[in-house]
Amino acid sequence: MQSNPLGHKVDLAERAYRIRRNALKMGEVQGQGYIGQALDIADVLAVSYFHAMRYRPEDPAWEERDRFLLSNGHYAIALYAALIEAGIIPEEELETYGSDGSRLPMSGMASYTPGMEMSGGSLGLGLTIAVGMCLGLRRKSSAARVYTLFSDGELDEGSVWEAIMSAGHWKLDNLIGIVDVNNQQADGPSTQVLAFEPLVDKLEAFGWFVQRVDGNDLDAVVAAFDAARNHAAQKPRMIVCDTRMGCGVPFLEAREKNHFIRVDAHEWQLALEALEAGRTQ
Amino acid sequence: MTRTAANSASVAAKPRLTTSAMIASIASEGQRTKPAPFGHALIALARSRPDIVGMTADLGKYTDLHVFAREFPDRYYQMGMAEQLLMGAAAGMAHEGFTPFATTYAVFASRRAYDFIHQTIAEENLDVKIACALPGLTSGYGPSHQAAEDLALFRAMPNLTVIDPCDAHEIEQVVPAIAAHRGPVYMRLLRGQVPLVLDEYGYRFELGKAKVLRDGAEVLVISSGIMTMRALEVAQALEADKVGVAVLHVPTIKPLDAETILQEASRSGRMVVVAENHTVIGGLGEAVAGLLLRSGVTPKFRHIGLPDEFLAAGALPTLHDRYGISTEVMSTRIKGWL
Structure with missing residues (x-):
């Protein structure tokens, strides 16, 4: 059991399970979705929304909230799953995922969805916005933090490094970056598409406080978020999360790795059952 | 209405420069000018608008934002020569309730940072005012600095208001007008010694x-x-x-x-x-x-x-x-x- 700043006792494993379940149900609605990514990042989102971040579900624009930027907009299915679990989006809207007129489009956009703080889709935007937000929050003497999730593939984008350099320059200690290293992008393994290692060394050289953890180990993720929040140095913080695509659904996790994991129509129910079987009560 | 003798003289005998300098004055010889009208107008506005901040990508001196920086050093953000970051960060500032005036050259805003303006600023209809020097053919430096297509690109962007002011008199009025307008604006910027013409016509800018x-x-x-x-x-x-x-x-x-x-x-x-x-x-x-x-x-x-x-x-x-x-x-x- 973990306690979050709201004072509630929450079981993070159960939260992560429910985020995965919500995501699978949305994937089933459309028969598609970036489900491999949603499953790999569910633990990080559970820790973000049920351990680390301050927010008010009934008031997603609450001025003192911690901001969460989803730079990798195609992970929207995962964030919706978390926002539903957090009570920011009603659970019944899950049925509308990706449909005409839905508030839950397949790529995350701020103007559509409560709790979605930026419009992603075009990769490499999130950290640049985060830099401006963190400077703005500093101007307002706000204690709020900006959590920014992005993917290892985004490390190919020059703008990401502009922002990484800038955050170091401004010593943005209110910025917590989270990079999902699932080593999979559109054309293949991220490390082969464009080598980005040694990532920790690079980020440290840019002036960041960097931790690297197994992003599917809840205890490790919690410890990393705590260390990032409590770190004394005036530096931006990065948590490099190594994750497993399809995590929580063994047959998807074992499936040939691909940016867009294929799930056949009959398999969504099987995936939900496999997830349920692994549920820790 | 009277026209100045200088205007007539400029038509008759315009001196010919011989270099392809990046920064060239568009003022005719002897023409009345005003220095840095954008920067001074922004200072005047910022005195009553604490939400105004200035941001630039290593072109503060060349977009007249340096005068604003001298007056309000703590409201000036030097973002480095990184135009994509400039636009994304300006969006972030606007998210937090500030009204950034982001400056660079027109070529860099339109050609290098287009997607960042499109996605982080215009799509969310944020209050970012983009003011860009060297619009159209106002530099002899070659295509790298000649923004011949900036209006075509920005006209095509939804939500964006696009302004092409004529002179110092107009720029002084455009600055408060676009700050009062809700939504993103692209403004072509004339900087340095800027010609002064429209005051003689009793002109008032209206958005x-x-x-x-x-x-x-x-x-x-x-x-x-x-x-x-x-x-x-x-x-x-x-x-x-x-x-x-x-x-x-x-x-x-x-x-x-x-x-x-x-x-x-x-x-x-x-x-x-x-x-x-x-x-x-x-x-x-x-x-x-x-x-x-x-x-x-x-x-x-x-x-x-x-x-x-x-x-x-x-x-x-x-x-x-x-x-x-x-x-x-x-x-x-x-x-x-x-």
Whole structure:
């Protein structure tokens, strides 16, 4: 059991399970979705929304909230799953995922969805916005933090490094970056598409406080978020999360790795059952 | 209305520069100018608007934001030579309730940072004001610094208001007007010693409004930016030839003041000439042509603008002559079309 700043006792494993379940149900609605990514990042989102971040579900624009930027907009299915679990989006809207007129489009956009703080889709935007937000929050003497999730593939984008350099320059200690290293992008393994290692060394050289953890180990993720929040140095913080695509659904996790994991129509129910079987009560 | 002797003199004897310098003055010899009107207007505005901040990508000195930085050092954000970051960070600032004025050169905002403006600023309709120096052909440095297509690119972006001011008098009024407007704005910026022309016409800038600066029976020039200054000089020159040239100044390229343009273009017997410091593709000329055609208004129509080619490096007056946007060449062409 973990306690979050709201004072509630929450079981993070159960939260992560429910985020995965919500995501699978949305994937089933459309028969598609970036489900491999949603499953790999569910633990990080559970820790973000049920351990680390301050927010008010009934008031997603609450001025003192911690901001969460989803730079990798195609992970929207995962964030919706978390926002539903957090009570920011009603659970019944899950049925509308990706449909005409839905508030839950397949790529995350701020103007559509409560709790979605930026419009992603075009990769490499999130950290640049985060830099401006963190400077703005500093101007307002706000204690709020900006959590920014992005993917290892985004490390190919020059703008990401502009922002990484800038955050170091401004010593943005209110910025917590989270990079999902699932080593999979559109054309293949991220490390082969464009080598980005040694990532920790690079980020440290840019002036960041960097931790690297197994992003599917809840205890490790919690410890990393705590260390990032409590770190004394005036530096931006990065948590490099190594994750497993399809995590929580063994047959998807074992499936040939691909940016867009294929799930056949009959398999969504099987995936939900496999997830349920692994549920820790 | 009186025109200055300097204006007349400039038509007669314009000195020819010989270098392809990046920064060249667009003021004619002896023309009245004002220094850094954008920077000083922003200072005046910021005194009553604590939400205003200035941000730049290593071009504070060359966009007149440096005067704002001296006055409000804690409200000035030097983002480094990183235009994509500049735009994303400006969006982030706007998310937090500030109104950033983000400056760079027009080439970098339009060509390098387009997606960042499109996705982080315009799509969310954020209050970011983008002010960009060296618009159109106002540098002799070559295509790297000649923003011949900025208006075409920004006109095509939803939610974005696009402004092309003529002179220092107008820039001083544009700054508070766009800050009062809710939503993103792209503003072409004239910096340094900026010509002062429109004060003599009793002109007031209004967002979204085109204004008739002078009347004339034979020709209606529809223009924006520095081409309005040129058009006024052409009108003066052709007056001697008994050719009446009206000048309709259209500083707001988007949204276009369709009502005023249609009203003026509908007056029978006048040739309509659109003059713009921009490629003939996708700017004011095609915007006006499309409006007229859609509205069934079909006067004799001519278009003065930059050719669809990579422009040469060279001295600005030489280039303005070569590409047909100098007062002299415009006067000759318009007379030839009559």
